[in-house]
Amino acid sequence: xxxxxxxxxxxxxxxxxxxxxxxxxxxxxxxxxxxxxxxxxxxxxxxxxxxxxxxxxxxxxxxxxxxxxxxxxxxxxxxxxxxxxxxxxxxxxxxxxxxxxxxxxxxxxxxxxxxxxxxxxxxxxxxxxxxxxxxxxxxxxxxxxxxxxxxxxxxxxxxxxxxxxxxxxxxxxxxxxxxxxxxxxxxxxxxxxxxxxxxxxxxxxxxxxxxxxxxxxxxxxxxxxxxxxxxxxxxxxxxxxxxxxxxxxxxxxxxxxxxxxxxxxxxxxxxxxxxxxxxxxxxxxxxxxxxxxxxxxxxxxxxxxxxxxxxxxxxxxxxxxxxxxxxxxxxxxxxxxxxxxxxxxxxxxxxxxxxxxxxxxxxxxxxxxxxxxxxxxxxxxxxxx
Amino acid sequence: xxxxxxxxxxxxxxxxxxxxxxxxxxxxxxxxxxxxxxxxxxxxxxxxxxxxxxxxxxxxxxxxxxxxxxxxxxxxxxxxxxxxxxxxxxxxxxxxxxxxxxxxxxxxxxxxxxxxxxxxxxxxxxxxxxxxxxxxxxxxxxxxxxxxxxxxxxxxxxxxxxxxxxxxxxxxxxxxxxxxxxxxxxxxxxxxxxxxxxxxxxxxxxxxxxxxxxxxxxxxxxxxxxxxxxxxxxxxxxxxxxxxxxxxxxxxxxxxxxxxxxxxxxxxxxxxxxxxxxxxxxxxxxxxxxxxxxxxxxxxxxxxxxxx
Numbered sequence: 137x138x139x140x141x142x143x144x145x146x147x148x149x150x151x152x153x154x155x156x157x158x159x160x161x162x163x164x165x166x167x168x169x170x171x172x173x174x175x176x177x178x179x180x181x182x183x184x185x186x187x188x189x190x191x192x193x194x195x196x197x198x199x200x201x202x203x204x205x206x207x208x209x210x211x212x213x214x215x216x217x218x219x220x221x222x223x224x225x226x227x228x229x230x231x232x233x234x235x236x237x238x239x240x241x242x243x244x245x246x247x248x249x250x251x252x253x254x255x256x257x258x259x260x261x262x263x264x265x266x267x268x269x270x271x272x273x274x275x276x277x278x279x280x281x282x283x284x285x286x287x288x289x290x291x292x293x294x295x296x297x298x299x300x301x302x303x304x305x306x307x308x309x310x311x312x313x314x315x316x317x318x319x320x321x322x323x324x325x326x327x328x329x330x331x332x333x334x335x336x337x338x339x340x341x342x343x344x345x346x347x348x349x350x351x352x353x354x355x356x357x358x359x360x361x362x363x364x365x366x367x368x369x370x371x372x373x374x375x376x377x378x379x380x381x382x383x384x385x386x387x388x389x390x391x392x393x394x395x396x397x398x399x400x401x402x403x404x405x406x407x408x409x410x411x412x413x414x415x416x417x418x419x420x421x422x423x424x425x426x427x428x429x430x431x432x433x434x435x436x437x438x439x440x441x442x443x444x445x446x447x448x449x450x451x452x453x454x455x456x457x458x459x460x461x462x463x464x465x466x467x468x469x470x471x472x473x474x475x476x477x478x479x480x481x482x483x484x485x486x487x488x489x490x491x492x493x494x495x496x497x498x499x500x501x502x503x504x505x506x507x508x509x510x511x512x513x514x515x516x517x518x519x520x521x
Numbered sequence: 522x523x524x525x526x527x528x529x530x531x532x533x534x535x536x537x538x539x540x541x542x543x544x545x546x547x548x549x550x551x552x553x554x555x556x557x558x559x560x561x562x563x564x565x566x567x568x569x570x571x572x573x574x575x576x577x578x579x580x581x582x583x584x585x586x587x588x589x590x591x592x593x594x595x596x597x598x599x600x601x602x603x604x605x606x607x608x609x610x611x612x613x614x615x616x617x618x619x620x621x622x623x624x625x626x627x628x629x630x631x632x633x634x635x636x637x638x639x640x641x642x643x644x645x646x647x648x649x650x651x652x653x654x655x656x657x658x659x660x661x662x663x664x665x666x667x668x669x670x671x672x673x674x675x676x677x678x679x680x681x682x683x684x685x686x687x688x689x690x691x692x693x694x695x696x697x698x699x700x701x702x703x704x705x706x707x708x709x710x711x712x713x714x715x716x717x718x719x720x721x722x723x724x725x726x727x728x729x730x731x732x733x734x735x736x737x738x739x740x741x742x743x744x745x746x747x748x749x750x751x752x753x754x755x756x757x758x759x760x761x762x763x764x765x766x767x768x769x770x771x772x773x774x775x776x777x778x779x780x781x782x783x784x785x786x787x788x789x790x791x792x793x794x795x796x797x798x799x800x801x802x803x804x805x806x807x808x809x810x811x812x813x814x815x816x817x818x819x820x821x822x823x824x825x826x827x828x829x
Contacts, residue, residue, distance in 0.1 A: 209728055229731045242729035246747045255743075259734030307733065 143376025149359060151184040160185035160343055161206065161311060166215030168201050175201040177367035188337050188344045190354035193364035199347045203313050208232050220310055235309035239316040241300035243288040249299050250275065250284040256307040274302040294325050314346040318353060330356045351391050363387050385519050388437040395443065395486045397436040401428050409518060411436055416479040421455040423513040428520055438516030443488040443509050445474055447501060450508035458486065458509040462501055476507055562800035563593035573796050597801040606785065607802065611809060613780040617696065618764035621703035625760050626753065628704060629711040637719035651709050663702055663773050670698050694776035702770035707763065711756035718752025762810055782806055
């Protein structure tokens with residue numbers, strides 16, 4: 137049997153899998169307190185050179201604080217931060233080899249686009265010619281040539297975003313920090329810009345660290361994602377691993393849509409685990425081995441697109457098969473999400489994604505239809521909390 | 522349907538009305554008095570009540586009106602150019618007001634900056650402290666400075682007590698006292714607009730400058746100062762303009778050799794009872810103040826148009 141891998145592979149770049157690979161950025165037991173509030177709690181993290189790394193979490197999870205500590209705007213209460221082997225303690229922001237693209241863009245309103253981009257280079261007292269050529273290069277890279285003489289207030293949101301990007305890239309920082317960089321753009325422009333960012337990162341061979349609350353954005357651009365909650369890392373993994381093998385209920389629930397089924401372990405063997413739904417009594421057979429003991433209550437997390445749906449009634453007592461009634465349908469165009477009521481309670485539903493591959497359907501699924509949900513042994517994950 | 526059409530029309534009328542209010546205000550309280558003063562400046566001094574002719578009594582009819590009009594002349598303005606006292610007073614006023622404005626800016630900028638960077642909860646209190654002196658009469662506050670600055674005043678007593686000086690400093694009745702008086706009196710007028718523009722300044726701009734390699738003290742000159750310039754200019758105008766025509770401060774704190782146009786005007790008006798000449802002095806003062814400001818604003822407008 138061929139070894140299965142998780143999700144499509146974007147590029148062969150997995151330095152985190154070799155333990156000897158030196159980290160480019162390292163947070164070592166970093167804690168940051170604001171008075172009584174602990175924003176970052178004893179956090180350790182390694183990021184590698186040329187990696188596109190995303191810090192993902194809800195507001196107040198500490199992701200921005202973590203980035204600001206790397207930029208030098210906040211000082212860790214305890215712990216160390218290393219960048220390219222150098223301890224960053226006591227080094228002020230203006231002497232750190234990192235540049236940041238601010239959420240508000242923070243463009244200097246009294247300077248033209250080219251002066252904004254040249255600002256960082258001028259601080260380094262580079263010769264005028266070098267500054268000029270670098271600015272021209274950045275303008276070309278971000279397709280801003282015709283706007284060079286404009287002031288920020290004369291630009292659209294998307295153009296401002298590109299100026300901010302050009303300005304933070306102009307100094308060729310060792311690491312580019314992106315603080316919610318695309319938050320102010322509309323959806324279409326945001327998606328385009330995500331791919332532009334990825335191409336830039338690849339071309340410039342730079343290390344990018346992005347902070348975002350938008351999971352789609354993180355999954356699109358990043359090589360690895362760190363999911364944060366309450367100042368701690370919950371899971372650090374590739375987008376596909378985060379999505380397909382979340383390590384906790386929090387991650388499963390935070391990333392994408394998921395059915396969380398409360399179930400009891402009834403049988404453990406070398407080939408897998410057998411669970412029974414606590415509320416509805418259906419049987420789940422999983423190929424996953426779990427540390428949970430027999431009779432322990434766990435969560436079985438299964439993504440809606442991994443639940444197949446068919447009209448009809450299931451066989452009684454069959455494995456990985458749940459009968460129910462169609463309770464609600466959300467038609468999204470590309471897919472429909474069908475809520476199937478599997479128990480007595482109205483809220484006791486399982487969601488299944490139904491790909492709308494045909495434009496015309498002879499007998500479409502509709503409300504109150506009797507349906508049967510099926511899924512494979514490797515479709516879901518068993519989570520202990 | 523009719524409602525929908527009527528609504529915008531009503532709004533435009535309301536909008537016009539709203540704009541008309543300040544224009545009307547300027548017309549009644551600035552332009553009309555200015556025209557009266559201008560008319561008096563073209564009249565001749567007379568021993569009468571009021572002390573000038575012609576007086577333009579509308580009851581005398583059209584013929585008298587045109588006769589009176591013919592009597593008006595620019596004689597008083599010629600007189601201003603003949604006596605050196607006037608242009609010396611103007612120049613001296615502008616210099617004293619200019620130096621005072623610079624001093625006010627030097628003191629006011631750090632105050633406004635400190636207020637704008639202070640914790641948000643303190644700011645209303647600090648703002649209150651800046652405005653607080655206005656609650657006492659301006660005249661009383663200037664008189665208080667006499668008590669502080671005179672030879673046996675509080676300042677000299679204090680310095681003598683510390684042993685820093687052996688003899689009392691002569692400050693009162695010198696230009697230094699005038700500078701102190703103007704800086705003290707007009708400081709809030711500079712601090713308030715400056716504070717407003719500094720408080721608006723986005724802190725992330727300074728972080729961005731620092732992130733790009735500019736240490737905080739350089740970022741101050743590269744970012745904070747240029748962006749607070751509108752506040753600086755507004756504040757300086759608010760100090761300079763009234764300071765040029767200031768009378769109370771040079772009269773009470775200045776010496777007999779302190780030459781300011783406000784004092785000259787006072788002497789002309791009350792001591793010499795020469796209303797026409799003092800009106801001419803006032804008209805020229807307005808021109809001295811208004812023309813540079815208009816030119817400056819034109820310049821600013823051209824600059825912002827060049828940007829756009």
